[in-house]
Each structure stands twice: as structure tokens, then as C-alpha cells.
Amino acid sequence: MSHLAGILAGKHFAQKDVPSLVGRKYIVTGGTNGIGLSAARCLYSHGADVTIVGSQQSNADAAIEYIRTGNLHAAPKDYQDGFHGLLGEWKDDSADGGQESGEVHAEVCDFRDLKAVAQLGKKLAERFSDRLDGLLANAGLGVNNFALTKDGYDAHLTINCLAHVVLISHLLPVLEKTSTQHPEADVRLVLQASEMHRTTFGGPSENFGGDKFRSTEEFKASRAACSAAIWASDLLALDLERAL
Numbered sequence: 001m002s003h004l005a006g007i008l009a010g011k012h013f014a015q016k017d018v019p020s021l022v023g024r025k026y027i028v029t030g031g032t033n034g035i036g037l038s039a040a041r042c043l044y045s046h047g048a049d050v051t052i053v054g055s056q057q058s059n060a061d062a063a064i065e066y067i068r069t070g071n072l073h074a075a076p077k078d079y080q081d082g083f084h085g086l087l088g089e090w091k092d093d094s095a096d097g098g099q100e101s102g103e104v105h106a107e108v109c110d111f112r113d114l115k116a117v118a119q120l121g122k123k124l125a126e127r128f129s130d131r132l133d134g135l136l137a138n139a140g141l142g143v144n145n146f147a148l149t150k151d152g153y154d155a156h157l158t159i160n161c162l163a164h165v166v167l168i169s170h171l172l173p174v175l176e177k178t179s180t181q182h183p184e185a186d187v188r189l190v191l192q193a194s195e196m197h198r199t200t201f202g203g204p205s206e207n208f209g210g211d212k213f214r215s216t217e218e219f220k221a222s223r224a225a226c227s228a229a230i231w232a233s234d235l236l237a238l239d240l241e242r243a244l
């Protein structure tokens with residue numbers, strides 16, 4: 001149901017409808033900015049223990065301060081900028097209805113480096129060995145310049161999808177254990193993606209909407225790398241749904 005249709009039908013789910021999350025534990029990748037930061041603040045303000053993951057220490061520090069205090073001016077600068085609408089300021093409703101103070105921790109890891117992600121996965125699996133209620137696999141690179149990682153993979157694909165495959169491989173056993181040992185827990189694995197998979201094969205040439213690029217340079221200059229990464233995340237979600 002669309003956002004508007006949901007409101008009209010009285011079935012719109014809002015932050016204020018989130019139940020108490022005291023005692024629950026979540027990891028939010030990309031929780032230091034954007035959508036992930038709003039989600040992390042919502043979880044925290046309903047009493048959850050939240051670990052946010054980002055690539056920059058400065059953003060992680062600012063995000064923690066914002067989550068704890070609700071002071072938007074403490075948040076990363078581009079997060080604050082997102083609240084400036086054409087017709088004025090957007091309301092920050094990321095903690096609506098949340099009266100609790102949970103716990104918040106941060107981990108800094110560059111998802112371009114899959115070995116570092118594997119180390120993080122191992123560390124988090126140990127830390128959450130008693131309980132993990134949810135992993136929000138949200139970190140992502142939007143349309144950006146084409147670049148290869150040191151492992152030789154496209155950076156979009158690595159950050160948005162491959163890093164999450166590595167992280168999930170470490171954390172899935174902990175999520176499964178939590179759902180067995182805590183039958184009341186509503187354990188979730190959430191994969192963030194986008195509508196951009198629809199433009200996966202379109203190039204900027206007369207082939208737009210087709211499936212061919214005239215050159216590698218044309219591919220690099222297009223948004224196809226980002227679209228392909230989103231497409232890979234969609235396939236990962238479908239595959240996990242089939243397997244679990």
C-alpha cells in the first residue's frame with residue numbers, strides 16, 4: 001500500500017506505532033547518516049540497544065551525539081541538510097512516540113575492504129552471541145564515480161551488496177539462534193535497496209533502455225554501476241527469502 005493510500009485508509013505505520021524495544025539489540029549498517037541514522041534513532045528512542053556502522057569516525061561521533069540527545073545540529077552536516085525543504089524545514093520525526101533511552105555504540109569500517117568487513121562480522125558475532133534481534137543492511141553508495149576496490153570489484157557492488165553478504169554470513173547464525181532461544185523476539189534481516197535496479201542496463205547513448213554500452217567509458221560514465229549493485233542486492237534478498 002502506498003504511503004498516501006495508507007494514510008487515507010488509516011493503515012499508515014508511523015514511528016509512534018513502534019512498540020517498546022527495551023532488551024532488544026540491533027545493528028544498522030550505514031547508521032551514521034541518512035535513512036540508517038533515522039532508523040537507528042527510532043530504535044534507540046524506543047529502548048533498543050543499537051550498534052551503528054559507518055565508514056567515517058567523524059560521522060559516527062556526530063551520529064551518536066544526535067541519537068542520544070535528539071539535537072539535529074549535532075548530526076552529520078549532510079544529514080542536517082536533508083531537512084531543508086523547498087518550502088521550509090522538514091520536521092524531524094525520527095523519534096516520534098519514543099520515550100525511552102536505549103544504548104548506542106558505533107563501529108567504523110570501510111565496506112570497500114572485504115577483509116575488514118569479515119573481521120567486523122566476526123567481532124559483532126561474538127559481541128551479540130547472546131542476542132541479535134535485527135540487522136538492517138542499509139549502508140550504500142548512491143550514483144558515484146566508477147572505481148575498483150583493491151580486491152578488483154566495482155565499489156558500488158562491494159559496499160551495497162558484497163560487504164553485506166560477508167556480514168550476513170557471520171551474523172545469520174546469531175539471528176537464527178536468537179529466534180530459537182527467544183520465541184517472543186521478532187527477528188529481522190532487512191536489506192535496503194532502491195528502485196534503481198530498473199535502470200540497470202540503460203546506457204546514456206541512443207541505446208538508452210536497451211542492453212548495450214558502446215564502450216567501457218560509457219558504462220563508467222553512466223549510473224549503471226549503481227543500478228547493478230542495487231540489482232545484486234535485490235537478488236540477494238530474493239535468494240535469502242528462498243533459503244530461510
Ligand SMILES: NC(=O)c1ccc[n+]([C@@H]2O[C@H](COP(=O)([O-])OP(=O)(O)OC[C@H]3O[C@@H](n4cnc5c(N)ncnc54)[C@H](OP(=O)(O)O)[C@@H]3O)[C@@H](O)[C@H]2O)c1
Pocket residue numbers: 029030031032033034035036053054055056057059060109110111112138139140141142159160192193194195
Ligand atoms: N536516499 C534515497 O533517496 C534512497 C532511495 C532508495 C534507496 N536508498 C538506499 O538506502 C540506503 C541508504 O541511503 P541514504 O540516502 O540514507 O545514504 P547516505 O545518507 O549517503 O548514507 C549512507 C550510509 O552508508 C554508509 N557508507 C557509505 N559508504 C560506506 C563505506 N564505504 N563503508 C561503510 N559504510 C559506508 C555511510 O557512512 P559514512 O557517512 O560514515 O561513510 C552512511 O552511514 C542505500 O543503500 C541506498 O541505496 C536511498
